[in-house]
Amino acid sequence: MTQMVHVEPAQEQSGGQRQRPPSGTSPARRVVRTGFIVTAVAIVAVTFTYPLLWLISASLKPRYQIFDNVLVPREVQPENYSGLLDTVPFLTWFGNSMVVGVMAALTVTLSSAMVAFGFAYFRFPGRNVLFLLVLGTMMLPAAVTMIPTFLIWQEFGLSQTQVPLWAHNVFASAFYVFLMRQFFLSLPRDTFEAARVDGCGYFGLFWRIAMPLCRPALIVVFIFEFRASWTDLIRPLIYLQDEALYTLPRGLKAVLDAFGQGGEQRWEIVMAASVLATIPLIILFFCAQRYFVEGIATQGRKG
Amino acid sequence: MSAADVRVPLAAPPMTRRRRWQAAWRRPETRWAYLFLLPWILGFLVFTAGPMLASLVLSFTDYDVINPATYVGGENYQRMVEDPEVRTALFNTVLYTVIHVPLSIAIALALAVLLNQIGGRFAGFFRTVFYLPAMTPTVAVGVLFLLLLNGQNGLVNALLRLFGINGPAWTTDPDWVRWGIIIMSLWTIGGTIVILFAALKNVPNDLYEAARIDGAGAWRQFREVTVPMISGSLFFVTIVNTIASLQMFTEVYTMFYGNAQSELQASDSALFYVIYLFQQGFQFLEMGYASALAWGLFAIVLIVTLVQVKLGDRFVYYEGDDR
Known part of the structure; x- marks a missing residue:
């Protein structure tokens, strides 16, 4: 009984507050959902950024280390620029x-x-x-x-x-x-x-x-x-x-x-x-x- | 009597279209308008209409800049049809367009939908990140991917190795060069993401509410609310990306052309239409033949765009009001 009473207004509330389209039912589920999406997008975002970081990193490496694919150069060589x-x-x-x-x-x-x-x-x-x-x-x-x-x-x-x-x-x-x-x-x-x-x-x-x-x-x-x-x-x-x-x-x-x-x-x-x-x-x-x-x-x- | 004389012309055909047209031309406002338009009109005549006519004329000649042009009739067009290199270039360009355009739009749409679900500051931050690669100068993109796609120690294959896959030599194996170029092209889809994300934000929320009340699940909401509501933007990115893809030049030229060794390695699998046109015109100074190639490209772009516009009319949903 008490459960039923609780569920009804909770649903109503979330339905009224919701501005975005997700179809999750409870706030907790929505948080999990959003967290999941953010993680997925973040992974893609890393793939998008990585090549640029790789480029900057490679530009600071000695010649023989450029292809080692390590993001932080083991040896920094700014002389490449000069x-x-x-x-x-x-x-x-x-x-x-x-x-x-x-x-x-x-x-x-x-x-x-x-x-x-x-x-x-x-x-x-x-x-x-x-x-x-x-x-x-x-x-x-x-x-x-x-x-x-x-x-x-x-x-x-x-x-x-x-x-x-x-x-x-x-x-x-x-x-x-x-x-x-x-x-x-x-x-x-x-x-x-x-x-x-x-x-x-x-x-x-x-x-x-x-x-x-x-x-x-x-x-x-x-x-x-x-x-x-x-x-x-x-x-x-x-x-x-x-x-x-x-x-x-x-x-x-x-x-x-x-x-x-x-x-x-x-x-x-x-x-x-x-x-x-x-x-x-x-x-x-x-x-x-x-x-x-x-x-x-x-x-x-x-x- | 004289009063009647005056009245007749005013009363009879009060203002024919022709007269209104003539009167409009005499208005000072019209002269001012054309003054404002003058830069574009001049530019259109000198740098668009003129050159188009000129290239049409040139396409029927043999012209190498040094010697005067000689009329050769339809020879250049015949050569174009028989030239195996044209066939290769056309194949590569069309294959690239047919794969790149749908794939890039699908990925961009997926990311835009996710951004829209996140909303708020986070979405803005990720949008910036996705757009960043599009700010990289195109030549630098070519340089970068030459290394990332390197068969032995490139980053792409290093990533594949994590999954136990032995990646191909993307930049030297003729069977894989085309796919390497497509991978590269997917890195710079930031502009498409921004356009689609902006369109998604404009979809009114009550439409989703209504769909949910009618019992539509996430997929049906996407198919029957999201896609129709952003179809104008989808149509726009399809047309623009198609035209751009058919003219692909800079990245591929950077990677595979301009020096003997790389040209040899990539063989013909990186030959794009505009690259071939550029070579014929400015390296071999076959200006007549290159002009015929240019008109070939123009015809292709025109036909493809017209077909897309025709098809688009059927799928694009325009709201009643002018938005």
């Missing part, structure tokens, strides 16, 4: 990647914001057709235009410079236009109308009202493009022959070919180079994590 900097112009590559990355990100953010504002604020003939065209180019494989684009840059005499790595970004990028348009559309139109009444011009609407309000979106676009530029290998392969102009991915590939596979077998240098190429992105990610997660989640929601 060895790398002594053998290749790694810092130059690093600087090149920074310059190219910032140029690519800055230009694409400004131009895409401008175009996105055009689509979001104005009503004009041809808008829907043009926007469909924007969406269409998102599906276009970059490889299709790769060769003529190279010929264009060659025509301009810029095919052996870093310019082709970022200059197309001056002309906005479909994906970011799409992303920013969503943000602009979410702004209350009254804000703009009020500014219009106060005598604000169209460019003022964009620059002084829409842009400041969309700072999170601008940051998302900037960091996305910076990352894309930082990891791009195919363009540097096409355009850069001079080692002094290499960006990091191209440099890292050169290091791999020279000291890793098929080369001198100085893997410790390859490891150090990989770590140094990765760290800036990891730092960027931790500084701007919120924006990364928001930006990626937005993509999916609007699919």
Whole structure:
């Protein structure tokens, strides 16, 4: 009897409190269940993190210990890093990647914001057709235009410079236009109308009202493009022959070919180079994590 | 009389579509709009439409950059159909796409569902951990997996040895290279996890409550509530991942191309379509042939995407409101 009385309200209570979908019956069972799930996820999480830790660890090991698969190096050898900097112009590559990355990100953010504002604020003939065209180019494989684009840059005499790595970004990028348009559309139109009444011009609407309000979106676009530029290998392969102009991915590939596979077998240098190429992105990610997660989640929601 | 003259045009066809269209063009607002769109329009003409036309023209020529292009008709396309390397590259690329896309989405979905069950701070922490590999520069991913997949002393085989399995030479045995690449590709599914996790969080809880009251178990709730409610996001990641997979280049090129020895080892089992296109265009300077290959890729991507969109229309559930 007493048992029955107890069970009823307990069930009711847990049913009312429960915000998540699990189908466990008692709180105790739910704790066990959650504990089980957390453990399972934690194991997967270790598998995801381990390769990165392995890489850092390997970059600090003497050459003959790299493959011992021990996570904490038995002998720490930070000289691998100075060895790398002594053998290749790694810092130059690093600087090149920074310059190219910032140029690519800055230009694409400004131009895409401008175009996105055009689509979001104005009503004009041809808008829907043009926007469909924007969406269409998102599906276009970059490889299709790769060769003529190279010929264009060659025509301009810029095919052996870093310019082709970022200059197309001056002309906005479909994906970011799409992303920013969503943000602009979410702004209350009254804000703009009020500014219009106060005598604000169209460019003022964009620059002084829409842009400041969309700072999170601008940051998302900037960091996305910076990352894309930082990891791009195919363009540097096409355009850069001079080692002094290499960006990091191209440099890292050169290091791999020279000291890793098929080369001198100085893997410790390859490891150090990989770590140094990765760290800036990891730092960027931790500084701007919120924006990364928001930006990626937005993509999916609007699919 | 004159009053009637004035009235006629106003009253008769008040504003035909054509007139409204013309009037709209004269509005200053329209001019401003196109001013804002100018960067994209220019870019579209110079870096998209122009190059596409140019590559179509080039694909009917023989062009090596140094000598002027000569018209060869459909020769490049004929060569493409007969080229055994194209067949290999296409096979590898399609096999990779067909395995990678469903597998990565299934794993990402499973992890996202678990994250959603955990909820709260823990879920946020694990999401960060899962996303971290996606922040690794692609070339570094290639370098890293070259070592992790090493047949003798790589970490993957060390792990397999714990279970008493003698792992294959993932990076050198032509029969296993493709599978090694797929293992590698599963390490960077963080973006997909984040998208699906965000979608799951948006599923209203009362739907689950209602399903439970109707007696639906965990699996049925997943099949009949979760999957339809996140079908938009599932559709999105399927399309995006497919397009990306068909264009796989950087990791594989890093691991197996660009130096004689590794190219020899991997033989043809790591030849992906874009890698072959790149080789033809920029290493052998067969710009005409490479352009034909590019149009081949364009056709494939277009057809695959259209088929997916068509199928997607049938499976994707869109809520009434605009979310």
